[in-house]
Amino acid sequence: MTVRVGVIGTGIMGADHAGTLDRQVSGATVTMVADLDLGRARDLAAAMPGVEATDDGFALIGDPAVDAVVVASADATHADLTLAAIEAGKPVLCEKPLAPTLPECLRVVTAERATAGAGGPSLVSVGFMRRFDPGYQELKSALEAGACGTPLLLHCVSRGVGSAPGSTSESSVVGSAIHEFDTVPWLLDARIVEVSWHAPRSTAAVPGMQDPQLILLRTADGALTTVEVFLNARYGYDIRCEVVGDRGTLALTNPARMVADADRRRAVGYPADWRPRFADAYRAELQAFIDAIAAGRPSILATARDGLVATAVAEAVIASMHDGGRTVAVELPELDPTAG
Numbered sequence: 001m002t003v004r005v006g007v008i009g010t011g012i013m014g015a016d017h018a019g020t021l022d023r024q025v026s027g028a029t030v031t032m033v034a035d036l037d038l039g040r041a042r043d044l045a046a047a048m049p050g051v052e053a054t055d056d057g058f059a060l061i062g063d064p065a066v067d068a069v070v071v072a073s074a075d076a077t078h079a080d081l082t083l084a085a086i087e088a089g090k091p092v093l094c095e096k097p098l099a100p101t102l103p104e105c106l107r108v109v110t111a112e113r114a115t116a117g118a119g120g121p122s123l124v125s126v127g128f129m130r131r132f133d134p135g136y137q138e139l140k141s142a143l144e145a146g147a148c149g150t151p152l153l154l155h156c157v158s159r160g161v162g163s164a165p166g167s168t169s170e171s172s173v174v175g176s177a178i179h180e181f182d183t184v185p186w187l188l189d190a191r192i193v194e195v196s197w198h199a200p201r202s203t204a205a206v207p208g209m210q211d212p213q214l215i216l217l218r219t220a221d222g223a224l225t226t227v228e229v230f231l232n233a234r235y236g237y238d239i240r241c242e243v244v245g246d247r248g249t250l251a252l253t254n255p256a257r258m259v260a261d262a263d264r265r266r267a268v269g270y271p272a273d274w275r276p277r278f279a280d281a282y283r284a285e286l287q288a289f290i291d292a293i294a295a296g297r298p299s300i301l302a303t304a305r306d307g308l309v310a311t312a313v314a315e316a317v318i319a320s321m322h323d324g325g326r327t328v329a330v331e332l333p334e335l336d337p338t339a340g
Contacts, residue, residue: 006066009073079104098307105308125301133281149247154225157240159233190221236270
């Protein structure tokens with residue numbers, strides 16, 4: 001079975017997903033792309049023979065030539081487009097965040113549960129691709145095997161070259177730190193129960209935005225996590241994660257494939273953005289998404305509820321940000337246990 005995929009959003013992320021599906025994912029073919037900038041959508045479609053372009057994401061979802069949908073458009077559009085895919089009965093991979101606000105996430109989870117409760121499949125997957133990164137997977141396996149004993153501390157670092165235009169202190173939480181809000185409970189198998197937000201003086205690179213930020217997370221198992229988010233670190237895209245246990249430590253290594261020796265110096269390079277660092281993870285995530293659809297089985301990607309939980313943590317962090325860094329409990333909305 002070949003799964004016909006429509007990709008909504010043809011910016012950096014959407015174009016990368018479309019190219020990966022077209023060239024590197026078996027069992028998938030891209031049939032349509034959509035973007036409010038029709039010219040950009042047409043440019044991407046022109047590079048993939050037989051692909052149609054539109055400026056209407058909802059029309060793409062309803063098109064009979066589309067079996068499954070990837071949502072990689074602006075964060076504010078995620079909830080409505082995902083809800084439309086649920087209504088159309090089509091599997092959808094929504095890039096993180098599932099939605100920027102908790103009420104929007106709740107609408108998606110409620111709609112999907114209503115569909116599943118009526119005998120339909122769970123349709124929503126969320127693009128927390130670090131679950132598919134070889135380094136993070138090896139780290140999780142080592143934790144499960146007790147390689148460092150009981151985890152006590154996690155140190156997570158997420159640095160970039162420069163923030164996107166229009167970035168704010170809040171958007172760096174919802175758009176970047178949110179990866180850690182999924183990764184940490186996935187690694188520890190324990191949910192985040194309280195958070196606090198802190199910051200040093202800010203870089204002068206982006207006036208009016210707090211960067212870097214330091215976020216503390218406490219999970220239900222008692223472990224404490226530090227999350228550093230520094231979008232304008234300038235030197236390169238750099239992801240780090242270390243687990244400190246009572247019998248040792250575990251840490252990701254730099255995935256650079258080359259070392260340069262010259263002028264009495266040794267150096268490794270850093271990528272300019274997330275795409276080279278997580279190329280393997282995106283490819284594996286998309287392949288798992290397509291394989292589940294083709295086999296008619298549940299997706300192994302992060303779920304809509306996982307997306308809701310991550311956004312709940314983000315909202316608690318932002319509440320702490322706006323209240324002097326106080327410790328804020330993470331509160332999850334009540335879900336109808338009879339719906340799905």
